[in-house]
Amino acid sequence: MKPAQSAPQPAAVEVDVVVVGCGPVGALTANLLGLRGVSTLVVERSTTPHGQPRAFSCDDEALRIYQQVGLLDSIGADLHQPTRADYLNAAGRTFATIDFSEVDFGFGHAPLNFFDQPRLEGVLRAGLDRYDHVELRLGTELVSLYQDEERVHLVLRDVRTDQSYPVRARYVLGCDGARSTTRAAVHIPLAGASYAEPWLAVSGEVPPEGIRRAHTTFVCDWRRPAFVSPGARGSYRAEFMLQPGETEAEMTRPDRVAALVEPYVDPARFTVTRAVIYTFHQLIARRWRERRVFLLGDAAHQMPPFLGQGLCSGLRDAANLTWKLALVLDDEADPALLDTYETERRPHTAAMAATSVRLGRVFLARDRRAAWLRDTALRAAQTVPRVRRFVRRFEFKPLPAYDQGLFAGGRRDGAVGTMFPQPRVALPGSKVPVLLDEVLGAGFAVLGTEVPADGPGRPPVRAIVVHPGDTAGPASSGAEPADERVHVIDIDNVIIPWLRRHRCEAVLLRPDRFVFALGSTVEVLGALAGALRGSRSVGQAAAA
Structure with missing residues (x-):
């Protein structure tokens, strides 16, 4: 009897770039690579679209990036663009306002936009169909990788069949989120802080007549800070800080959610689609590159939500890195050009995170005296015309600029x-x-x-x-x-x-x-x- 022989290993697929993760950042990255003729394999562990409205806001720079890949019309069709954002104190009085009608950074688009993440991901994934040299494989996860001088050698697994197979790529881009398998595979640690305060994020749908607070609002109530806003396609978003001792099981009960949203929407007309507890982080990877492997988006950095820049920062990563990769792959530039990705992006991302933290300190005053001092100081400061313009025109947002890099x-x-x-x-x-x-x-x-x-x-x-x-x-x-x-x-x-x-x-x-x-x-x-x-x-x- 002949000894049993194992089945022959399939030949490794060869591509220029593997993108790990097909959330908004990964899907956009693949579209940008497709636009530049780069052969790309996108792998996503989920077999179906995520279907949850996790990220929900973006800025004018993000829309300019979507415009570059030719998808702005489809994405923009359902955007909600608020006219203002109010900051309310515990008594419900406005102590500061950002007037978006006065905000124009000159980039051709509205400064704040709310979108529906499932639909956004659908548009970005459908955009990949335009490129014969880009392939999306759902139900596929990264198992392991190692690098030599010329390639990254990956082992991928089909989660539906449990079959693993090899792939070789010139470069790998980890767009696989905060728990990045790519980041773990190249042993890059995170540094920074996680904040202990848990938040309840509620998303739902409501008709116009059911809306009680029609403007984007930061509720700076020292007893329970909150954020509420109408969103895209008839949606409404509300987030509430939990108090000590409150549990997820208690706070996600329908009656508790209804009581929390009642000042802002009619609970009887509000259909909850998602209610989850989360905590936020200010974390950044120690480095964003390990030879031929790069980290983008939440895999590289995570920041508090108060400036709405988490997703936007990931989109900027993609816009910065993809054209440089294309130049290197076309032998138009030395591979060392890719070092400028982190050189340019890290300081700007850190500035966004720091501004988010500072804004959070304004938002999250947790005792009556601190809140009173904040409200009094901001009201007084805004009697100075220049300070008032600084707030109303959103001038505290860091502008897109890089101090050093490819210039x-x-x-x-x-x-x-x-x-x-x-x-x-x-x-x-x-x-x-x-x-x-x-x-x-x-x-x-x-x-x-x-x-x-x-x-x-x-x-x-x-x-x-x-x-x-x-x-x-x-x-x-x-x-x-x-x-x-x-x-x-x-x-x-x-x-x-x-x-x-x-x-x-x-x-x-x-x-x-x-x-x-x-x-x-x-x-x-x-x-x-x-x-x-x-x-x-x-x-x-x-x-x-």
Whole structure:
């Protein structure tokens, strides 16, 4: 009798990138990679959509990222955009207000947006169907991985059949949340603090006539701080801090939930879809890269919810890293360029987390005297016009800017390192305005009033010639056949004044819309070519 033989191992699948986790951050990451032609395998342990409205808010930067992958119209169809956010004291009086009608960071979208997470994930996952080189495998989990000089070798398991199989990738992106299997596989610890106060998060549906508090509201009641707001698609969100001794079993009872939401919605018309207890964290991974493995979103950082920046920060991670990966995979840049991902993103994320903590201290005063002092101080401060504008216009939110990284000179210098505005422009011969990003393309772009047709080189850079808003642009909508420049009319009168203010002829934008360089077209393109050729030194300097 011949000895029994084991079944032959299947040949390992080879892809450029494996994305572990297909929540909003993982799905967006895969869309951005698909947009740039990167062969991608996305694995998600769940066999069905999550179906729970966990994250529910995003900002204008997030919408700009969704716009870049061509999914904004689908995502934006059901957004709720609040007009203001009120801060109430224990007596129900407003002591501070953010007026979103006065908030415009210049990025083309509303500053605060509430969405339905199940629908958002559905749109992002459906977006992957546009790319033959992107595959989503549900019911698939990461078992283990190891790295050599050229590849990451993964073992994946189909949770429905319990069958494991190998996959090889050039890079792995861990987008698998706070309990990240990817982070554990590369032995990266978290550092920071977890807050002991448990919260009850209640989501539900309510008709308009059942809403009693129609504006986004932070209830700064020292006895029980709370947050309430209408949301997308007829939903309503309410979160309440638990008091000592209150248990999950007690506080999630229908009668207790009804009593808590009663001041804000009619309990008889409020259909609860989710009621869970959670605690929040301020945690950040010790490092975000282990050779060919990167962490994004909650796998890399977790922050308090008071600024609504948890998901947004993960989306920024994806927008920052994916185009750099594409350059490296296309041999347009040295792999050391990827070091600038953490160099750029970590300080900005830390600033967001710190601002969230400070806002939480305002929100979470836990005794009567501290709350009285807070209310009195904020009311007095807002009698000063500049302070009042600072609060009403949401100016305490950290703006998108990176102090060092992949920029001309390697660090922030004036406008270099900041996000470029997104005004409306028009194409010659058209009266229909479009947002600027619609004409920038997915890669680098150089904008100026005089951009030579033969300027762009490697990597490809789209040339945008900007005409004043009071002109019709060039005489004809078509240029010479060899001229691939795009002509736009600055109908909002933003771009040309921006160039004058910064005393430059042209501005070079990175694919994530951050300013890479200012100067003449020749200067900014030369700076880009030099940075990518010398990206090993850029990465080493940034890491230092």
